[in-house]
Amino acid sequence: MKKLFTALPPLLVICLLSLGTPAFAAKWTDYSLVAHALGGIDQKAYTNSYEAFETNYEKGQRIFEIDLQFTSDGYLIGRHDWSAYAFQSLGQALTPAITGGPLPLADMKTMKMFDKYNALEFSEIIDLMHEYPDAYFVTDTKSTDKDMITAQFSQIVELANEDPYMLERIIPQIYNESMYPVIEKVFPFESYIYTLYQTTDSNQKVLQFVKNHKKITAVTMPEWRATAGFVGSLKKINKLAFVHTINSPEEMAKYKARGVYGFYTDFVTPEDLKVYYAKKAQETAAKSAKASSAKTAKKA
Incomplete structure (x- = not known):
């Protein structure tokens, strides 16, 4: 991976980035597609791989959602989960070490997906952010445990060197109301997404919560929840509605007609x-x- 910006002094990096380009000047909300798990590659989803990022960036994607898990030795890595099924579905042979728990980083870096795709640790995501200053990353950290959330986002902020120019391009997803202040205590991110796949809160409760928190810019939901009424109510309070995971333009057009703003997608x-x-x-x-x-x- 190229590390163009990391070779430069920090002050010079900030100055270069502040000059901006038309692409970098865009906000993440200027884009309506989110590359799910860094986007699909070769008709394969959920790799969260370096190759998936590179492929989908070249195809014009600029917002990248990444699944994040801790390795057994404490590194954040792009990974949906540690189940045996996850290894099998990514073409990784099952071994006695694969028992449903995390593996060490060194093992994950040598265990390619489908024999050719490379896992990304979060420090490498930061390298990519230096190299591609118009790319945004949406976190899918899975956990709702307070201590785990604190550890995850503390590492993210530390790896970004607490640089606001970097951290404004990281959009945390929250899964319930209590997660928001936990992350804010670690670092006051510029923008958040409330994703609803883990909550049982009513639409009305969600609307009231996001209305009271200006930094929650968007709400992401599964298809069944994307009714015209709920989407319309979000629009009235200036919140963007996203739906996951949609892989055909025809389906996207259907939800667009209801007022949905954007979509998480593997392949579109x-x-x-x-x-x-x-x-x-x-x-x-x-x-x-x-x-x-x-x-x-x-x-x-």
């Missing part, structure tokens, strides 16, 4: 959406022309 790219909506526009124009022609012929 910005170019896919551009092509889809261009095709729909052509079809609409063709239908309109046909109707107009028929109306003219009838008058004649």
Whole structure:
């Protein structure tokens, strides 16, 4: 991996980044797609791998959700979970050491996924953030335990060297109301996402909570929860609605019609959406022309 910015003095890095580019000047909310688990690669999802990031960045993705777990020796690494199924589904052979608990970092760095994809520890995510100053990372840290949350985000902040220029491009996901102040105590991040897949709170309770917390910018939900009423209520209080995990432009269009702003996706790219909506526009124009022609012929 290239480490262009890490080779420069910190003050010079800050100055270079502050100059900005049109892409870097964008906010994360300017993008409507979130690459789920760093995005799919070769039709494979959940790798959270370096190769997945590189592939999907090249395809135009700029927001990357990453699953994060602690290794047995205390390093945050891109990993959904430690189950035997997770290893099997990523093409990693089961060994006696795989018992449903975390493995050491060294083992995870040598155990490639599908024999070719490399796991990323969080320090390498920071390297990527230096190299790609227009990339944003959404955390999926899974845990709701206070001590675990504190340890996870303390490591994230420490690895980012408490640099606000870096940390404003990390968007923590919270899973319940009590998680928010725990993270804020570690570091006051600029923006949060409330993801609802772990909570049983009612829509009304969610609405009241996010309304009272300005830094919660967006709410992410499973498909069943993305009703027009709930999405509309979020829009009224200036909160963005995201739905996970959607892998077809047609499905995205359906939810867009309800007012959904964006989507977590394994495989849909910005170019896919551009092509889809261009095709729909052509079809609409063709239908309109046909109707107009028929109306003219009838008058004649």
